[in-house]
Amino acid sequence: MTISQPVEAKRKRALSARAQATRQRVFDAAEKVFAERGFDGATIREIATEAGEPVGTIHHHGGGKELLFQRTVARRAETLSAKRLEALEQVLSTGAPSLEDVLGAFIRPFFELSAESPRWRDYARLVAYVSVDARWVDVVKECFDTVVELFISAISDLLPGRSRQQIVEGFVYSVSAMLALLTSQERIMSLSVKRQVERTQVDHLIRFCAAGFRVEGSMA
Amino acid sequence: MTISQPVEAKRKRALSARAQATRQRVFDAAEKVFAERGFDGATIREIATEAGEPVGTIHHHGGGKELLFQRTVARRAETLSAKRLEALEQVLSTGAPSLEDVLGAFIRPFFELSAESPRWRDYARLVAYVSVDARWVDVVKECFDTVVELFISAISDLLPGRSRQQIVEGFVYSVSAMLALLTSQERIMSLSVKRQVERTQVDHLIRFCAAGFRVEGSMA
DNA sequence: CCTTAGATTGAACGTTTGTTCAAGGTAATC
DNA sequence: GATTACCTTGAACAAACGTTCAATCTAAGG
Numbered sequence: 080m081t082i083s084q085p086v087e088a089k090r091k092r093a094l095s096a097r098a099q100a101t102r103q104r105v106f107d108a109a110e111k112v113f114a115e116r117g118f119d120g121a122t123i124r125e126i127a128t129e130a131g132e133p134v135g136t137i138h139h140h141g142g143g144k145e146l147l148f149q150r151t152v153a154r155r156a157e158t159l160s161a162k163r164l165e166a167l168e169q170v171l172s173t174g175a176p177s178l179e180d181v182l183g184a185f186i187r188p189f190f191e192l193s194a195e196s197p198r199w200r201d202y203a204r205l206v207a208y209v210s211v212d213a214r215w216v217d218v219v220k221e222c223f224d225t226v227v228e229l230f231i232s233a234i235s236d237l238l239p240g241r242s243r244q245q246i247v248e249g250f251v252y253s254v255s256a257m258l259a260l261l262t263s264q265e266r267i268m269s270l271s272v273k274r275q276v277e278r279t280q281v282d283h284l285i286r287f288c289a290a291g292f293r294v295e296g297s298m299a
Numbered sequence: 300m301t302i303s304q305p306v307e308a309k310r311k312r313a314l315s316a317r318a319q320a321t322r323q324r325v326f327d328a329a330e331k332v333f334a335e336r337g338f339d340g341a342t343i344r345e346i347a348t349e350a351g352e353p354v355g356t357i358h359h360h361g362g363g364k365e366l367l368f369q370r371t372v373a374r375r376a377e378t379l380s381a382k383r384l385e386a387l388e389q390v391l392s393t394g395a396p397s398l399e400d401v402l403g404a405f406i407r408p409f410f411e412l413s414a415e416s417p418r419w420r421d422y423a424r425l426v427a428y429v430s431v432d433a434r435w436v437d438v439v440k441e442c443f444d445t446v447v448e449l450f451i452s453a454i455s456d457l458l459p460g461r462s463r464q465q466i467v468e469g470f471v472y473s474v475s476a477m478l479a480l481l482t483s484q485e486r487i488m489s490l491s492v493k494r495q496v497e498r499t500q501v502d503h504l505i506r507f508c509a510a511g512f513r514v515e516g517s518m519a
Numbered sequence: 520c521c522t523t524a525g526a527t528t529g530a531a532c533g534t535t536t537g538t539t540c541a542a543g544g545t546a547a548t549c
Numbered sequence: 550g551a552t553t554a555c556c557t558t559g560a561a562c563a564a565a566c567g568t569t570c571a572a573t574c575t576a577a578g579g
Contacts, residue, residue: 092524092525092577092578093577094525094526095525095576095577097526097575097576098525098526098527098575098576101526101527116339117337117339117432118339118340119336119338119339119340120338120339122565122566122567123566123567123568124565124567132528133528133529134528134529134567134568135528135529135568135569135570136526136527138567138568138569139525139526139527140526143567143568144567144568207431208431211427211428211431212337245503248480248500248503248504248507249503249507251476251480252472252476252479252480252504252507252508254479255475255476255478255479256471256472256475256476258475259471259472259474259475260468260471260472262431280468283465283468283469283515284468284472286511286514286515287468287469287472287511287514287515288472288511290511290513290514291506291507291508291510291511292507293510294506294507294509294510295503295506295507312547312548312555313547314555314556315545315546315547315555315556317545317546317556318545318546318555318556318557321556321557342537343536343537343538344535344536344537352557352558353557353558353559354537354538354558355538355539355540355557355558355559355560356556356557356558358537358538358539359555359556360556363537363538364537364538
């Protein structure tokens with residue numbers, strides 16, 4: 080017996096260019112359909128139609144509906160986290176960052192990506208969906224908690240004396256407000272006039288959250 | 300032909316005591332299951348099992364899955380709206396209400412009801428579910444917009460000079476933060492220590508939102 | 520070249536889905 | 550007490566669901 084392979088058994092073969100393109104079509108379609116209909120409302124067959132692939136292919140690349148969903152959420156998470164981390168480091172390197180700077184480093188990247196591509200808008204809605212369903216808490220933790228922890232730490236440094244509990248609560252409020260602006264423009268619009276998320280709205284959101292963080296301590 | 304009925308054809312007969320009890324069992328079960336699994340994840344059969352009724356009864360009282368869902372959302376809406384309205388009038392009658400008073404009149408009733416009964420906690424989760432899904436915007440409007448309009452108006456009075464757009468945005472952020480506290484305690488807890496929504500957390504939420512509203516105008 | 524692991528395809532399977540319906544039960548109304 | 554309208558019940562149905570699988574094709578490794 081010749082030892083033609085390392086002891087660690089078999090290595091995964093790399094995806095061919097065609098297979099890689101197929102996989103991307105599958106995940107793009109999954110992202111769109113999951114964002115529109117949620118996990119339970121989406122069907123493998125609708126994803127297959129959207130992707131222009133037969134149903135078997137969805138299962139082959141996705142590994143079943145549940146795993147496909149988790150992978151779809153995870154797929155863009157690293158890109159988003161990297162952008163946030165870069166923005167945070169940029170802001171911390173200035174020496175004396177404001178609360179608005181730090182919150183902006185978390186919030187702005189998502190809006191920038193959303194402005195670039197409708198796929199990122201789908202992803203935003205998907206994340207909002209995931210955040211409201213207790214069933215995916217572990218996926219959310221896996222995807223985002225490392226970076227969230229760094230931001231919580233950075234905010235704590237800016238607000239000495241606040242308990243971790245208070246910082247976390249403020250952060251949860253900020254994230255839910257961010258997702259509300261990312262996804263429920265329709266509701267804002269139906270009660271108002273505008274047609275699109277504008278820079279001023281993101282600025283408003285950031286100021287709103289920063290003020291909320293700062294107020295802690297006053298009042299009975 | 301004797302005119303035994305008014306021109307307006309047939310009148311609905313009142314529900315018997317038994318039928319009323321059955322209907323309540325149906326809606327209580329629907330509320331619980333919809334809150335746990337969402338619209339698409341819930342099944343009529345699980346609702347039937349939860350209610351201890353045969354499947355046909357669910358359809359009879361609910362009028363089909365979609366109508367049952369809408370009715371389940373609407374069922375408690377009036378109670379909640381009435382409590383909010385009462386609190387708002389109470390606060391406005393004092394002459395010089397603070398922003399915290401007005402926001403508290405909107406936010407506190409939901410937490411008070413949640414503290415009273417697990418059914419209201421189910422309802423809170425249901426409302427959170429509904430708020431994130433564009434498919435139910437009309438239901439949300441129908442159920443809540445009248446009262447929301449009054450609160451927006453009251454807040455506008457307290458913050459003259461702010462555009463309606465800004466007030467609406469702030470209100471949307473506040474509502475999403477409120478729902479986040481109502482439903483995602485698990486997430487707050489997993490990053491923190493506590494075990495229950497406490498009065499101090501509701502106070503914190505209200506101060507957070509009020510500060511966000513007030514900050515508008517400063518900063519570039 | 521040959522070999523072989525993976526990718527592609529779509530028909531088929533067993534469940535579960537929301538809904539329907541006809542039969543029987545209950546209680547208001549005259 | 551007869552009539553009538555509604556409630557209750559569970560079996561039955563067609564459609565849609567996620568998944569499986571054997572056959573076929575593609576292309577990388579030797």
